[in-house]
Amino acid sequence: xxxxxxxxxxxxxxxxxxxxxxxxxxxxxxxxxxxxxxxxxxxxxxxxxxxxxxxxxxxxxxxxxxxxxxxxxxxxxxxxxxxxxxxxxxxxxxxxxxxxxxxxxxxxxxxxxxxxxxxxxxxxxxxxxxxxxxxxxxxxxxxxxxxxxxxxxxxxxxxxxxxxxxxxxxxxxxxxxxxxxxxxxxxxxxxxxxxxxxxxxxxxxxxxxxxxxxxxxxxxxxxxxxxxxxxxxxxxxxxxxxxxxxxxxxxxxxxxx
Amino acid sequence: xxxxxxxxxxxxxxxxxxxxxxxxxxxxxxxxxxxxxxxxxxxxxxxxxxxxxxxxxxxxxxxxxxxxxxxxxxxxxxxxxxxxxxxxxxxxxxxxxxxxxxxxxxxxxxxxxxxxxxxxxxxxxxxxxxxxxxxxxxxxxxxxxxxxxxxxxxxxxxxxxxxxxxxxxxxxxxxxxxxxxxxxxxxxxxxxxxxxxxxxxxxxxxxxxxxxxxxxxxxxxxxxxxxxxxxxxxxxxxxxxxxxxxxxxxxxxxxxxxxxxxxxxxxxxxxxxxxxxxxxxxxxxxxxxxxxxxxxxxxxxxxxxxxxxxxxxxxxxxxxxx
Ligand SMILES: Cc1cc2nc3c(=O)[nH]c(=O)nc-3n(C[C@H](O)[C@H](O)[C@H](O)COP(=O)(O)OP(=O)(O)OC[C@H]3O[C@@H](n4cnc5c(N)ncnc54)[C@H](O)[C@@H]3O)c2cc1C
Ligand SMILES: Nc1ncnc2c1ncn2[C@@H]1O[C@H](COP(=O)(O)O)[C@@H](O)[C@H]1O
Numbered sequence: 001x002x003x004x005x006x007x008x009x010x011x012x013x014x015x016x017x018x019x020x021x022x023x024x025x026x027x028x029x030x031x032x033x034x035x036x037x038x039x040x041x042x043x044x045x046x047x048x049x050x051x052x053x054x055x056x057x058x059x060x061x062x063x064x065x066x067x068x069x070x071x072x073x074x075x076x077x078x079x080x081x082x083x084x085x086x087x088x089x090x091x092x093x094x095x096x097x098x099x100x101x102x103x104x105x106x107x108x109x110x111x112x113x114x115x116x117x118x119x120x121x122x123x124x125x126x127x128x129x130x131x132x133x134x135x136x137x138x139x140x141x142x143x144x145x146x147x148x149x150x151x152x153x154x155x156x157x158x159x160x161x162x163x164x165x166x167x168x169x170x171x172x173x174x175x176x177x178x179x180x181x182x183x184x185x186x187x188x189x190x191x192x193x194x195x196x197x198x199x200x201x202x203x204x205x206x207x208x209x210x211x212x213x214x215x216x217x218x219x220x221x222x223x224x225x226x227x228x229x230x231x232x233x234x235x236x237x238x239x240x241x242x243x244x245x246x247x248x249x250x251x252x253x254x255x256x257x
Numbered sequence: 258x259x260x261x262x263x264x265x266x267x268x269x270x271x272x273x274x275x276x277x278x279x280x281x282x283x284x285x286x287x288x289x290x291x292x293x294x295x296x297x298x299x300x301x302x303x304x305x306x307x308x309x310x311x312x313x314x315x316x317x318x319x320x321x322x323x324x325x326x327x328x329x330x331x332x333x334x335x336x337x338x339x340x341x342x343x344x345x346x347x348x349x350x351x352x353x354x355x356x357x358x359x360x361x362x363x364x365x366x367x368x369x370x371x372x373x374x375x376x377x378x379x380x381x382x383x384x385x386x387x388x389x390x391x392x393x394x395x396x397x398x399x400x401x402x403x404x405x406x407x408x409x410x411x412x413x414x415x416x417x418x419x420x421x422x423x424x425x426x427x428x429x430x431x432x433x434x435x436x437x438x439x440x441x442x443x444x445x446x447x448x449x450x451x452x453x454x455x456x457x458x459x460x461x462x463x464x465x466x467x468x469x470x471x472x473x474x475x476x477x478x479x480x481x482x483x484x485x486x487x488x489x490x491x492x493x494x495x496x497x498x499x500x501x502x503x504x505x506x507x508x509x510x511x512x513x514x515x516x517x518x519x520x521x522x523x524x525x526x527x528x529x530x531x532x533x534x535x536x537x538x539x540x541x542x543x544x545x546x547x548x549x550x551x552x553x554x555x556x557x558x559x560x561x562x563x564x565x566x567x568x569x570x571x572x573x574x575x576x577x578x579x
Binding site for chain 2: 011013014016017019026037038094095096099122123124125126127128129130131132134135136139140141142143144146156158160161162163164165166167168169170171172175181182215216217218219220221222223224225226229230232233234235239240242243244246247249250251254256257
């Protein structure tokens with residue numbers, strides 16, 4: 001039994017974003033790259049699942065510039081994944097192209113029982129790739145998953161929706177499961193894990209070589225920094241004075257009450 | 258001229274505010290506007306769709322569509338697109354919208370843009386703005402190679418107009434058949450909150466570690482009740498188990514865009530800001546004048562929250578009920 005995990009490398013959450021000179025992408029100099037936080041939950045769940053299903057394997061897969069993706073693939077190997085595939089691709093694929101590539105590789109490698117992803121990549125903020133990959137593989141999907149179990153042919157998950165409600169969803173395997181926070185506590189890579197990961201061979205493929213024929217469906221026209229907020233107005237006096245000044249300002253100045 | 262298809266979500270027998278926003282925007286664009294609404298109450302909802310600008314409403318009168326199922330809804334959209342032949346689809350970037358439309362887009366080999374905060378709809382020319390890099394940049398985006406352009410708008414971003422009570426629309430029925438489903442919704446476990454979800458709320462009161470312990474969230478609940486607000490939280494208190502993780506605002510929680518966000522005892526870590534910097538007005542209450550939250554706030558109160566919050570609750574009650 002094989003489990004695939006799709007992982008993306010994204011700028012660290014603390015990174016300051018600067019717009020590049022082309023105005024369509026960010027300036028990547030000095031950026032620290034990390035595994036997309038939701039993908040950590042996906043890796044953790046797959047490794048746990050592998051450990052409770054002797055003989056099964058976790059394959060991690062990442063599409064993007066090779067020099068970056070191999071780094072995050074090594075992190076996943078250090079967390080316990082068995083095999084890794086890097087699909088070398090240009091920086092600016094759109095979710096449609098990415099999903100085409102992921103589906104092509106998963107198919108080419110003989111498919112999987114479960115394909116784990118994150119619910120959202122925090123760089124492009126798309127939450128599209130998981131569902132698109134599922135559609136291209138003609139398998140069901142559930143996104144925003146905070147509970148998972150697998151029994152023979154069925155996958156049982158809980159999906160978080162509005163108002164704190166949860167949908168309990170059963171899918172016939174194989175299926176795509178997109179992880180939310182709350183699914184588990186991702187482990188830190190252990191030192192022996194890191195040493196072992198260093199020695200593993202990462203299989204390398206090329207996006208063009210996959211011949212997906214997929215062209216981008218969406219494009220970035222320009223990037224801009226969010227508008228500067230005017231400086232904060234601090235409310236003065238004792239707490240009673242502050243509170244009445246605040247309510248007055250919200251009502252008469254900001255007009256939000 | 259283009260043809261805009263608005264996917265309408267409803268709750269408690271009324272169309273959602275987000276659907277009213279989308280219908281208003283479609284109408285203003287001067288293109289022909291078709292609404293699609295499913296579920297056992299579809300027929301009643303059609304009238305409301307007309308009042309907000311739909312000239313034509315497709316109804317799928319089928320109780321199967323009372324509950325979201327990705328496979329079933331993908332089939333519905335696929336049939337609707339074949340029948341209606343829209344150039345643009347507008348839907349809400351809700352739990353349902355974000356789950357469904359990327360799959361629909363892949364199915365139709367077309368483009369989709371999620372979590373949009375601005376919409377520019379002129380004929381076939383559709384551009385949007387959407388936050389990327391956790392709101393640290395805004396991307397202006399458009400479509401290419403797309404037969405139908407699918408835009409998912411974040412709620413509370415577009416204006417609505419008063420409904421035209423006399424407006425009517427031609428209603429057409431669509432029947433959607435799909436068997437052999439591989440996805441089964443076994444149960445929906447209701448949330449504890451009767452209030453609007455954080456992602457739809459107009460006013461949010463959020464609490465952080467400054468509240469000291471779980472029981473003190475009572476102060477925030479009282480403040481929220483006075484304002485008709487929804488209560489949110491920082492990750493620190495979610496991870497501490499004080500509140501459920503559906504209440505978390507931020508990078509690994511929910512992204513919210515209310516008109517008013519009141520942050521109480523929250524320091525303003527960059528990952529928290531990522532989830533709420535889209536709020537129109539931000540109020541910060543913190544006893545540390547150097548807390549980073551003040552750099553993002555519109556109004557700030559430096560003070561002890563245990564002193565300030567109860568007074569604020571009383572002041573709001575006075576201001577709003579007289
Ligand atoms: C990958 C990643 C993802 C993350 N995602 C999120 C996320 O989605 N959401 C999120 O919120 N965080 C997230 N975090 C965590 C974030 O970095 C912060 O740790 C967290 O937001 C801090 O929560 P807090 O402001 O409640 O606590 P603290 O930072 O401890 O702040 C408490 C504040 O309360 C104030 N205070 C104390 N007592 C009082 C009083 N009596 N009256 C008034 N004020 C008082 C203090 O001055 C302080 O500013 C993430 C971190 C990482 C690494
Ligand atoms: N380039 C990529 N390589 C591998 N997996 C990806 C890539 N982009 C997105 N994914 C997966 O799809 C999820 C959702 O991404 P997105 O649709 O971009 O928000 C991520 O959490 C990953 O699991």
